[in-house]
Amino acid sequence: MNKAFRCKRSITQTFKSFKGHCKSLSKTRRFIPTATSPDDEPLQIPATNSLSKTIKRKSVQVQSQLLELGQENLEERMQSSVAMPANPPYRLSTLIAELVPQGRSALLFELVRSSPSMTCDQLAALAKQYVALGADALVVRIDSEDTPEGLKDLWTVSRAVKVPVLARDYLIHPLQVVEIKESGAAGALGVIGQVNGRGTAVLSSFAAALGLDAPVEVINLLEVEGLAKAGVVFYGINISVGISIAIPGFSADLAHGILGHLPFGAISLVGVRSLEEARKAKLSGADSLLIKSEMIAQHQDSLHAMSMQLQYLVTGDD
Numbered sequence: 068m069n070k071a072f073r074c075k076r077s078i079t080q081t082f083k084s085f086k087g088h089c090k091s092l093s094k095t096r097r098f099i100p101t102a103t104s105p106d107d108e109p110l111q112i113p114a115t116n117s118l119s120k121t122i123k124r125k126s127v128q129v130q131s132q133l134l135e136l137g138q139e140n141l142e143e144r145m146q147s148s149v150a151m152p153a154n155p156p157y158r159l160s161t162l163i164a165e166l167v168p169q170g171r172s173a174l175l176f177e178l179v180r181s182s183p184s185m186t187c188d189q190l191a192a193l194a195k196q197y198v199a200l201g202a203d204a205l206v207v208r209i210d211s212e213d214t215p216e217g218l219k220d221l222w223t224v225s226r227a228v229k230v231p232v233l234a235r236d237y238l239i240h241p242l243q244v245v246e247i248k249e250s251g252a253a254g255a256l257g258v259i260g261q262v263n264g265r266g267t268a269v270l271s272s273f274a275a276a277l278g279l280d281a282p283v284e285v286i287n288l289l290e291v292e293g294l295a296k297a298g299v300v301f302y303g304i305n306i307s308v309g310i311s312i313a314i315p316g317f318s319a320d321l322a323h324g325i326l327g328h329l330p331f332g333a334i335s336l337v338g339v340r341s342l343e344e345a346r347k348a349k350l351s352g353a354d355s356l357l358i359k360s361e362m363i364a365q366h367q368d369s370l371h372a373m374s375m376q377l378q379y380l381v382t383g384d385d
């Protein structure tokens with residue numbers, strides 16, 4: 068359990084500071100989480116790029132959930148989630164701790180419905196295929212743009228395979244983390260430093276308090292420094308983030324710089340879209356690789372070959 072919770076702050080206090088954080092961000096940041104309590108004013112968000120548009124859409128969704136739930140029910144749900152943390156049978160951080168001393172990085176395959184009409188059972192069958200191909204863990208996309216039944220997908224896949232299953236969404240509010248925990252996942256991707264700003268550490272420590280692995284996506288060492296002080300130990304790097312938020316020079320090279328300067332004992336996950344990115348990330352010391360759905364789609368006709376090449380890469384036999 069990390070700092071925010073070691074300090075014995077109640078979950079209510081934590082949530083309140085998260086709310087305050089959302090409000091302050093609304094005035095100052097480029098990407099603005101607007102998931103606030105039912106009594107908050109709707110916030111104005113400048114949609115400057117695709118990520119900020121996505122966050123705006125997500126904020127509207129979360130805000131409507133919060134309105135429906137009400138403040139008291141929300142606090143009760145969060146409190147009972149902390150009181151009964153998840154104890155998933157397969158954990159990514161445990162797996163990484165086993166593999167890294169052997170010189171091996173963990174391979175996470177991203178799973179997404181190929182069309183909205185795909186069923187949960189079909190997705191579960193695909194999950195089993197990925198595990199048979201060599202995936203050490205799976206990441207299920209649950210955003211409403213990817214599936215009409217994100218949490219059901221997560222629930223079904225988590226029960227279908229004997230590897231860690233993480234959700235991928237855009238996380239801006241603790242309620243989303245509670246739902247992911249209740250769906251039986253072992254973790255969540257989507258806590259993004261650039262989106263959550265000063266609330267990042269709170270959201271991350273809340274996920275940890277619920278027993279989930281939740282790497283925080285970072286784009287520079289300044290973020291790492293601040294988060295490390297707050298006790299964050301799991302970092303994510305999305306190599307293609309430079310494309311979506313136009314950071315000049317953000318590339319595998321910058322990822323290399325961040326990976327080389329993570330705090331002692333920290334673990335890392337790097338999202339890749341090609342074998343070349345996977346190779347660079349492994350050489351730079353990534354503890355785990357997220358094989359993104361775009362890459363899997365590109366190798367649709369040669370999944371076995373892709374997987375074999377990845378196995379060579381992560382064992383360092385490349």
Ligand SMILES: O=C(O)c1ccccc1NCC(=O)[C@H](O)[C@H](O)COP(=O)(O)O
Pocket residue numbers: 236237256257258259282283284302303304305306307308311336337338339357
């Ligand atoms: O997407 C990754 O590569 C990634 C790697 C490690 C931790 C988190 C990661 N993604 C979380 C995100 O929410 C993405 O940054 C965001 O969805 C944008 O993703 P994309 O459109 O695939 O660049």
